[in-house]
Amino acid sequence: IYLTRENQNEWLKSDSPKLFLIRSGLYDLVDEKGDVVTRLAEGDYFGYPSLLTGEAIQNRLQVQKEGIVYLLDQSSFDYLRREYKTFEQYFVRAHKNRLLSSHYKSQNESWSERKIAELMSRKAVALPPDASINQAAKKMKKHGVSSIMITEHECLVGVITDRDLRNRVLADEVDSKEPLSSIMSAKPKFIFENNRVFSALHLMLKFNIHHLPVLDENHKALGMITSTDLLRQQKSDPVQLIGRIYKAHSVTDLKRYGLEVPELLRGFSNNIDDISLVGKLLSGVTDALTSRLIYLFQEEHGTAPTCFSFICFGSQAREEQTLHSDQDNGLLLPDGLTEPQQDYFKRMGEFVCEQLTLCGIKRCPGNIMASSELCRMSKSDWCERFLNWVEAPTPDAMLNCKIFFDLRFIEGSNTLYASFCEQLTRISHNELFYAAMANDINTNSVPIGLFNQFKLEKDTRQHKFIDLKKRGVVIINDIVRLYALKAGIRLANTQERLDALLKLESEKCNFLSNKDIYNLKDCWRFLTQLRLRTQINQEGLPSNCINPDNLNSLERHQLKEAFYLVKQSQQAAAFKFARGSL
Incomplete structure (x- = not known):
C-alpha cells in the first residue's frame, strides 16, 4: 500500500492485526498516552506483537512522510511461522527483547522520568502565619505528617517541621500560643511539581534538608515531599555520591570521590532511559565539588570578608557537562573591594580551580576560571565587559558571548547574582x-x-x-x-x-x-x-x-x-x- 495521513486510519485498524514492513516513508509509533515510542523508516517493521499473542493492538501509527508499506495478514503470518522455524524464532526473539525493553523502561521511569507531581499523595497541609504553634501541632497530628506549610493566599511563606517544634519550641520553652511566624523557617527552599526526582534529591542533599515544599508554576503551594518519600522510589549511587561530596571533611575525600565519577557514570547510564540526564548528574557533581571546596577554603582561611557569588559558565551552567568537559567558572564580587579583600578572593579562586583539577575536572584551555583575574571581577567590571561584547560584536566577542551568556549561580550571595543578571538583561x-x-x-x-x-x-x-x-x-x-x-x-x-x-x-x-x-x-x-x-x-x-x-x-x-x-x-x-x- 501507499500509506498517507489521509488513508492511515483505513489501513491501521485495531481489529485487523497485520505485520507491516516499511519500504519507504517515515512513521511515528505512538503509545496510548500519545507519546512517541520510536520513529520507523525503511527496513523497519511493526505489528507483530498482536499477531504473536492475539492481544489487542495498543500502539498506533502516525504518518510523518508518505511511503510504501508491505502488509502481511494473520493467516499468512501464521503459515510462515509453521513452515519456517527461522521466521518464527526471529519474531519470538524480537518480542522477547521488546518485553525486556518495556520492563527496563518502566523500571527507569520510576527513577529518572518521574515528575515530583506523580509522587504527591496528599494535598498541602497548611496554616497561615498567624495561626498558633498549638494549632500546628494538632494539625500535624491529625494528618500524620512531620511538617506543615505556612501560606498566605495559597503562596508559601514558610515551613515548620517536627524538629522545629522540638528545638525552637520545647527546648526554648516558647509559649504554644505564639504565632507560627515566630518559629517558622521563612523563605524555604522549594521545588516545582514538574521537576524530576533527581533534582529534588540533589536539592535536599545540597542544603541538608528533609522536607521540600512543592509548588505549581504560579507558586501556589501543592504539598510537601520528604527525603524518605524520594529515597523510597529508588536508591541512586550518583546522588548518594553528591551527598557524600557535600559532607566531605577534607580535600583528600573530595579527590577520592572525584575518581569514582567515570565508572559510576557508566553504571548510571545503563540504568536510565534518558541518557541526557548524565549531563545534569555531571554538572551536579561539579557544583557539589565547587561548593564544598569553597566551604573548606573558608574553614581554613576564615569567612569571606564580604559577599560574593561563585558562578559557572558554558556547559556546567547549562547542566550539560560530559566526561570531557573542562572548568568554566568565575567570581562575581561587589564594587569597591580593598586590596586585602581582593587578595582573599584571589586565593579562593586559585584554591578552588586547582583542587577541581585534582578532582578530575580539567583546567579550561581558555583560562575561563576564577583563578584568572579576568574571571574574578566586580559587578561593574563584569557588566562593562559584557557591554563591550554586545556593542562591538567582533568574532572574538561572539565566542565570548557563547560561553559567558550561559551562566548560573553556584555558591555565595544570590542577591548579588540576581542584581547582576538584571543588568545583563538590559545590556543584551x-x-x-x-x-x-x-x-x-x-x-x-x-x-x-x-x-x-x-x-x-x-x-x-x-x-x-x-x-x-x-x-x-x-x-x-x-x-x-x-x-x-x-x-x-x-x-x-x-x-x-x-x-x-x-x-x-x-x-x-x-x-x-x-x-x-x-x-x-x-x-x-x-x-x-x-x-x-x-x-x-x-x-x-x-x-x-x-x-x-x-x-x-x-x-x-x-x-x-x-x-x-x-x-x-x-x-x-x-x-x-x-x-x-x-
Whole structure:
C-alpha cells in the first residue's frame, strides 16, 4: 500500500492485526498516552506483537512522510511461522527483547522520568502565619505528617517541621500560643511539581534538608515531599555520591570521590532511559565539588570578608557537562573591594580551580576560571565587559558571548547574582548584537552534503567521523541562546530555555513556532544521546565524534533528519535577526 495521513486510519485498524514492513516513508509509533515510542523508516517493521499473542493492538501509527508499506495478514503470518522455524524464532526473539525493553523502561521511569507531581499523595497541609504553634501541632497530628506549610493566599511563606517544634519550641520553652511566624523557617527552599526526582534529591542533599515544599508554576503551594518519600522510589549511587561530596571533611575525600565519577557514570547510564540526564548528574557533581571546596577554603582561611557569588559558565551552567568537559567558572564580587579583600578572593579562586583539577575536572584551555583575574571581577567590571561584547560584536566577542551568556549561580550571595543578571538583561537588548549572533551561528555548518550524504572528517589516523558537538549540539545551543536572550529568559539549560519559549507568545520570541521548538528539543536530545553514548562506550574516536557506519539504518536516518532540521533553524535565525544578510 501507499500509506498517507489521509488513508492511515483505513489501513491501521485495531481489529485487523497485520505485520507491516516499511519500504519507504517515515512513521511515528505512538503509545496510548500519545507519546512517541520510536520513529520507523525503511527496513523497519511493526505489528507483530498482536499477531504473536492475539492481544489487542495498543500502539498506533502516525504518518510523518508518505511511503510504501508491505502488509502481511494473520493467516499468512501464521503459515510462515509453521513452515519456517527461522521466521518464527526471529519474531519470538524480537518480542522477547521488546518485553525486556518495556520492563527496563518502566523500571527507569520510576527513577529518572518521574515528575515530583506523580509522587504527591496528599494535598498541602497548611496554616497561615498567624495561626498558633498549638494549632500546628494538632494539625500535624491529625494528618500524620512531620511538617506543615505556612501560606498566605495559597503562596508559601514558610515551613515548620517536627524538629522545629522540638528545638525552637520545647527546648526554648516558647509559649504554644505564639504565632507560627515566630518559629517558622521563612523563605524555604522549594521545588516545582514538574521537576524530576533527581533534582529534588540533589536539592535536599545540597542544603541538608528533609522536607521540600512543592509548588505549581504560579507558586501556589501543592504539598510537601520528604527525603524518605524520594529515597523510597529508588536508591541512586550518583546522588548518594553528591551527598557524600557535600559532607566531605577534607580535600583528600573530595579527590577520592572525584575518581569514582567515570565508572559510576557508566553504571548510571545503563540504568536510565534518558541518557541526557548524565549531563545534569555531571554538572551536579561539579557544583557539589565547587561548593564544598569553597566551604573548606573558608574553614581554613576564615569567612569571606564580604559577599560574593561563585558562578559557572558554558556547559556546567547549562547542566550539560560530559566526561570531557573542562572548568568554566568565575567570581562575581561587589564594587569597591580593598586590596586585602581582593587578595582573599584571589586565593579562593586559585584554591578552588586547582583542587577541581585534582578532582578530575580539567583546567579550561581558555583560562575561563576564577583563578584568572579576568574571571574574578566586580559587578561593574563584569557588566562593562559584557557591554563591550554586545556593542562591538567582533568574532572574538561572539565566542565570548557563547560561553559567558550561559551562566548560573553556584555558591555565595544570590542577591548579588540576581542584581547582576538584571543588568545583563538590559545590556543584551541590542538588535545589532542579535544580528551578529545570527550571522555567527551560520558560520558553522551541519555535515550533510550533496544527495543528502554525510560529510565526514578524518583524523591523523584516517578515522572517519562526524563531530556531534561542533556540527550539531553547539549549533542548537547557539540558536536557543539567541532566542532566549531576545525573550529575556535567564535560564541557562537548553531544554529549559526551550520549555520557557513554549510558554511565551510568539511575538515575544520572534516568531519561533511551537513546531520549531519541539523539533529543536528532539534534535538536541537525539544528538546528545548519541554523543554521550559514544563517550561512555569509548569507541576510540576523537571526543564527541561518531562514525555513522556504526549506526543502524534508523539511527542514520534520524541523524540526517536532525541535521536537516538544524540547518533549517540556522537559516531561519539569519532571516529573522539578520534580515537574510548571509
